[in-house]
Amino acid sequence: MATGRRSSHITSWRGPCTVTNRLSTTAYSMTEDSTDRRFERTVLNMLPYRATSAVSPDVYDPFYSDPFTLDEIVAVRDDPDSPFYIARTTAINASFISVHYYGCTTRDLRRAVFRPCWHHPGSNEISLAAAALPNQIPYTGRLDLDALRELLVARNLGFTQAAKLRRKSQRAIVENALDLFIFDK
Secondary structure, eight states, X not given: OOSOOOGGGSOOOOOOEEEEEEOSSSEEEEEEXXXXXXXXXXXXXXXXXXXXXXXXXXXXXXXXXXXXXXXXXXXXXXXXXXXXXXXXXXXXXXXXEEEEEEEOSOSOTTTOOOEEEEEOTTOOOEEEOSSOOTTXXXXXXXXXXXXXXXXXXXXXXXXOTTSOBOHHHHHHHGGGGGGBOOOOO
16 A cells, blocks of 8 residues: 555565476476465566575465454364365354354265255254254354364355355365265265
8 A cells, every 4th residue: 555556466475485396397386384375386476585584574374364254155174184174154253263064975076066064953963955954953163263274274165056166166175175074965
């Protein structure tokens, strides 16, 4: 804002990053050292990292720092080594986020239809349906904000009208698709 230019016209840099794969003669795949986020960049958009003795400033990471909103679709894990679920935020507190889990019955993200999960109180049997059957309640969970770095797989996902993930959302989780929890039919 100080320059009077639009933010999309101002170059912003991320790093330091480690190059993980050479995609072509001018393109590389890399992982940011501080957040493990993956990027694909051309040589034009890369600079060598020159370490200094100065303390590096904290990097603003919108993935974790932007405030959550109600009804935001996220991909989360119960613990760092478990499969992940697709969920919709239902409540946001100062210390945790409540989510309503969604499930599918196939690992193929192009064909997967995600439906809200429901269960009878006191039962572990989960049903996937657009609306709850009589005496069913939402299958929900709580995410502590302190643990989000280990549990959050993706944010700002979206569904089509057919309850499938949008293409952009599919691309956001495709690297972890084998870890997606699949519900029995």
